[in-house]
Amino acid sequence: MKSSARSAPTTRGIKRIDLAYVQLATSESARDINRDVVLEIIRSQQPVSRADLARASGLQPSTVSSIVEQLIAEKWVKEGAIERRPRGRHPTLLALNDGLVILTADIRPKQAIVPLVSEPESAINKIISCMKAMRADHSNRSFEGVGISMPGRVDSESQSLILAPNLKWGSYNIKGAFEKEMRLQVELTNAANAALLAELWSGRLDGIRNAVLITVSEGVGGAILANGQIVTSRSGLAGEFGHSPIDPTGPLCGCGQHGCWEVFASSNAALRYYAEICPEKASVTIHELLRLAEEGDPAALAALTRQATWLGRGLRLVTAALAPEVILFAGDITTSWARFGPVIQAELEATMLAGDAPQLGITNDGEFARLRGAAAVVLQRHSGYQRSRLKAAKDKTPYSASS
Numbered sequence: 495m496k497s498s499a500r501s502a503p504t505t506r507g508i509k510r511i512d513l514a515y516v517q518l519a520t521s522e523s524a525r526d527i528n529r530d531v532v533l534e535i536i537r538s539q540q541p542v543s544r545a546d547l548a549r550a551s552g553l554q555p556s557t558v559s560s561i562v563e564q565l566i567a568e569k570w571v572k573e574g575a576i577e578r579r580p581r582g583r584h585p586t587l588l589a590l591n592d593g594l595v596i597l598t599a600d601i602r603p604k605q606a607i608v609p610l611v612s613e614p615e616s617a618i619n620k621i622i623s624c625m626k627a628m629r630a631d632h633s634n635r636s637f638e639g640v641g642i643s644m645p646g647r648v649d650s651e652s653q654s655l656i657l658a659p660n661l662k663w664g665s666y667n668i669k670g671a672f673e674k675e676m677r678l679q680v681e682l683t684n685a686a687n688a689a690l691l692a693e694l695w696s697g698r699l700d701g702i703r704n705a706v707l708i709t710v711s712e713g714v715g716g717a718i719l720a721n722g723q724i725v726t727s728r729s730g731l732a733g734e735f736g737h738s739p740i741d742p743t744g745p746l747c748g749c750g751q752h753g754c755w756e757v758f759a760s761s762n763a764a765l766r767y768y769a770e771i772c773p774e775k776a777s778v779t780i781h782e783l784l785r786l787a788e789e790g791d792p793a794a795l796a797a798l799t800r801q802a803t804w805l806g807r808g809l810r811l812v813t814a815a816l817a818p819e820v821i822l823f824a825g826d827i828t829t830s831w832a833r834f835g836p837v838i839q840a841e842l843e844a845t846m847l848a849g850d851a852p853q854l855g856i857t858n859d860g861e862f863a864r865l866r867g868a869a870a871v872v873l874q875r876h877s878g879y880q881r882s883r884l885k886a887a888k889d890k891t892p893y894s895a896s897s
């Protein structure tokens with residue numbers, strides 16, 4: 495247990511080891527944590543030998559060997575090349591099994607891998623038929639799960655969609671529909687949390703303990719990394735900065751309130767600003783608007799600059815609440831970051847309470863961040879660590895009504 499905690503600062507990409515929790519862990523969950531640590535080192539340093547794994551993790555070689563055997567049996571890891579050394583033993587190197595595949599979908603209010611309709615059943619059936627076709631095309635691979643990025647908040651335990659004001663799918667059982675047809679493990683996750691997890695897995699946030707990721711599309715979403723942990727909180731609702739009220743006299747938001755941050759700062763807001771300036775050209779998409787701005791169209795530039803200004807102003811909510819070291823943006827406006835990033839930066843600096851403004855940046859994966867994150871959630875949930883955490887949370891409810 496101690497060794498997994500000790501290894502965390504020196505190992506690339508390990509972000510999920512919570513020291514406060516480790517002290518409470520049973521020996522069974524310690525094994526799960528060690529398993530996650532080993533899998534994470536293989537993922538980030540592959541190809542890697544068992545001896546290297548023991549050194550990097552601080553675990554006993556015998557513990558590493560038994561975890562590796564388990565990961566090979568579960569098909570997460572495979573043995574590959576033999577490392578050639580001038581003398582001594584020639585260890586077999588380990589790598590993630592690239593024959594193992596996770597199907598992912600990024601569901602958004604107006605688009606997914608396939609065009610979406612407002613009615614959940616036929617929309618999901620379209621995605622399922624795409625996934626089935628993909629599986630048939632790659633019959634030599636082992637499909638381990640389905641990860642779905644959602645434009646809303648998902649309760650990680652019940653896997654139900656708690657809040658998705660821009661999607662309007664009601665209480666439709668999305669996970670059940672995928673499970674019934676795909677017969678695989680299915681994980682739903684919030685789009686912003688998926689994008690943040692993708693950044694963590696890529697190693698680009700190495701050394702950063704406190705970060706906030708803001709997604710900008712039809713709405714404005716958020717994900718929080720606090721003290722090295724992704725914070726989802728009760729019912730997965732943490733991070734909804736987009737629904738903080740900025741102006742109670744502002745336009746009506748999808749959540750039912752007036753003047754939320756997202757009605758001023760989302761891609762839909764930019765389209766509304768553009769329609770106000772040029773009512774005759776009101777039917778453009780956000781991608782067309784961004785292209786017009788790149789071509790120097792003054793109305794498009796004005797609309798997107800106004801959106802960027804509001805994005806920057808709203809970051810006061812983020813900096814005052816969480817004081818992150820880094821704020822990352824994902825989504826539409828990041829495709830013209832050189833133009834609009836400085837607008838956001840100036841507003842961010844103007845709204846700081848004290849100290850330097852956090853570093854501002856964009857996610858590297860663009861449109862793929864949510865998909866990679868959805869796959870990462872399936873990988874993460876596959877391990878016992880997450881299950882142990884859920885169990886520990888259930889067993890320890892100090893403020894429950896019955897106590």
Ligand SMILES: [Zn+2]
Pocket residue numbers: 736737738747748749750751754
């Ligand atoms: Zn709202």
